[in-house]
Amino acid sequence: MDGATAVFAALVFPGLLFTFLMGLFFEYVERKLVARVQRRIGPLYAGPGGVLQPLYDFVKLLVKEELPPEGVDRLYYWLAPLLAAAAPAYGMAFIPVSSFRLSIDTPYDYVFTLFLFSFAVFATAAAGYAVYSPYTAMGVGRLVVQYSVYEAIFASTLALASLQTGATSFRGLIEYQALHGPLALYQPLGLAAAVVALLAKLEKTPFDLPHAKQEIVAGWMTEYSGRGLAFLHIAKDMSAVWGSALIVAVYLGGPLGPLYGALGGLVDAAWFVAKMVAVYAAVAFISSLAGRVRVRGLAEKIWGALLPLVFVQFLVVVALRWLV
Amino acid sequence: MGAGKIERIEAEPRELPAALSRLRGEGYSHLITITGLDEGDSIGLIYHLARPGGGVAHLHASVAKGGEAPSAIGVFRGAYIYEMEVHDMFGLRFSGNPHMGRRLLLPDCYPEDEPPLLKDTDPGRVREKLFAPGTVCLQGPPVSGLSRYSPESIAVPFGPYHPAFKEPEHFTLIVEGERILDAIPRIGFVHRGVEKAAEQRSYLRDIFLLERICGICSMHHGLTFTLAVEKLLGLEAPERAEYIRTLVAELERIHSHTLWLGLVGYWMGFETMFMWVLTVRETIMDLIELVSGNRVHKSIVTIGGVRRDVEGEKLRRVGEKIRGFEKEFSRLIGDILSLDEFIERTSGIGSYTAEDARALSTVGPVRRAVGDPYDIRKVEPYCAYGDLDFKVVTGDRGDVYSLVQVRAGEVLESIHMVEQIVDHMPPGNPVPKRPFMGVVKPGEAYARTEAPRGELFHYVRSAGKHSPDRVKVRTPTLANIMLAAHALRGQTVSDVPLVITMIDPCFSCMDRVLVADAGSGRRRILTEADFHRMRRRW
Known part of the structure; x- marks a missing residue:
């Protein structure tokens, strides 16, 4: 892989541009789906079936007036939204979306993903702490609590995947799944735990505590407006893409599927996107049918319910290694 | 019937607590409200009391303007909010009520000497005073002396404009982490008189x-x-x-x-x-x-x-x-x-x-x-x-x-x-x-x-x-x-x-009685012509 390909991977496919467009599409899918669950119609007028509505909203926010409050830490206030959007775009560049290897391919990219995850949370925490107001302070406090709770689950499920396949890179994971079938067959409990952790990571109900509007207005992003807010919103959408892509690559065989490798990799890219949309639709559906958990019950809920799952999965994985 | 003419039970102002507790002993355990009346030289107070099983009694007392009435909070704990209301609207003070110093319904800048429900209060004069230069009408949260809470506590404003509320209302929440130590309500943001x-x-x-x-x-x-x-x-x-x-x-x-x-x-x-x-x-x-x-x-x-x-x-x-x-x-x-x-x-x-x-x-x-x-x-x-x-x-x-x-x-x-x-x-x-x-x-x-x-x-x-x-x-x-x-x-x-x-x-x-809209802190009175001008611009 040469430098030019790496730059292309980071900026166009499957990095920035692809993630951005997918993020807008994901938002559309979510809004439409939630609307249907709630007996509404959802976006309808912008573009065919309203598909361009997220783009319109993004552009509209970009051109709106910005009102940074007094006493704001200017560096973080401007930098944090950019970092928040950059983390998922960069993270996507490592994901093997298609069989023609455009993504950045390193022996340890899978492990590196964990680091990027923490980095993304750091960016949002910085966004909150750039302004010190009661709402942002409480929002960041909740964000950090929530992060420390779900990250343990997410990291251990990812580690279990590594344990079974012996791979530290996405290439290794995909090769293992090409031989033995999708990992979801062996690790259904791990998949379930990872999806719940993903809900928490994406701050979707029931885990939308850090920006619970009925309680703390908009939490850590209360003081953002205009461009900054637009970037924070798109960062959320891109994180959704990234998170779903991770689940697809790790558990659902990534781009593998019938006609794998046909049409110069376009078919596998289509497979990958279809799986991603399915994963995210499931996430949005669960989210639409849930109420928010209370801060006090958060750790109990996530750890109490998911750690046993992860532990059982761990035993299964160890047994599989020993048997196979 | 849920309605009736009022037959007053008369009482002297200083006997009010005694009369109230006597009525309470007779079964009138629910204080509906306290009505204030402008009776010329004095201010009338009617305490409406109800029996849980039916029946309403109306206890009346006249207090001279500028005088004080004894507070009923010893008999009815919830009476203080009605006393605050009468205090706001008629300028009458209740001795023994610890909340007499602050406003309940009126904005903090409302002139002390123009209780709005007195018959001789002229809205024009009130407006002049309210909009006089130097009057600041921003309603702040009634928080003072935070030190009596722990040093880790912060005051989180909840409202007046908050996504959880459909109407403006203010609660000052004193929180320590997620736990609420105290909540102080402030109402009166939508008075319309x-x-x-x-x-x-x-x-x-x-x-x-x-x-x-x-x-x-x-x-x-x-x-x-x-x-x-x-x-x-x-x-x-x-x-x-x-x-x-x-x-x-x-x-x-x-x-x-x-x-x-x-x-x-x-x-x-x-x-x-x-x-x-x-x-x-x-x-x-x-x-x-x-x-x-x-x-x-x-x-x-x-x-x-x-x-x-x-x-x-x-x-x-x-x-x-x-x-x-x-x-x-x-x-x-x-x-x-x-x-x-x-x-x-x-x-x-x-x-x-x-x-x-x-x-x-x-x-x-x-x-x-x-x-x-x-x-x-x-x-x-x-x-x-x-x-x-x-x-x-x-x-x-x-x-x-x-x-x-x-x-x-x-x-x-x-x-x-x-x-x-x-x-x-x-x-x-x-x-x-x-x-x-x-x-x-x-x-x-x-x-x-x-x-x-x-x-x-x-x-x-x-x-x-x-x-x-x-x-x-x-x-x-x-x-x-x-x-x-x-x-x-x-x-x-x-x-x-x-x-x-x-x-x-x-x-x-809750917020009904105000002569001028002053909660917004706006000092200029907008005339109809102003509105027309603004409308044309937009």
């Missing part, structure tokens, strides 16, 4: 004015006022009119309770539930429009009857649609109440005891949720409630879950009442020949009804003119708001929206 304005309009126009106190229970305000005026006139509405009034009142209760039930979902972050409940509620809104012609301000009540008849065909459709609604509503509520998640978020949240509820003079579902069957429709039946078969829904413990159960139960009861009304509508003409435009002979009367949020009280005094001499409104939310603040202590921030709103607050209802 309704009580003062009512003194300047004819009785007929007052109905429309008073309906605009609240957008949700608007019909009950018009109804209660009308009942009081009819008592003064010695007039009785035709039976069919009473049935139509009851019909609209119960439809209003259904729509108000379902709105609240939906909002419970919103407040706990379960927005899908909000959407579902509001979809179901739409049927009721259609029925209200069908019956009264309006969706929000029903404007169906008039003195001596109702403003339009509901013919047979319409009644038939009401009966049909309400049965469909019952099916959908029971299914939806059954589903929601059995959700583990829902029970966990509401059960045991914002809990309060029956003693709290009684001592703070709470009313309505808030009171019934702790097992106290205090319902004006049963205690003192008005309109057609005497003929209808219904039961008072009560709960067994005070918390959000029990309130949801009580309100859901009341919706079902109301549906049955609507069905009975449709089946047994008496014949006759309910519409008076012409609207009442006359003079009311001197006297005073009260009326109380069971509005969706609880007991609603109106006091009307006539001096023999075309317009009332004094109208006093005590809305249920004012009686309940102190309980919300009380229940907030010790809760977590996650539960704040649910706890504050468990009383189904209607903040605009």
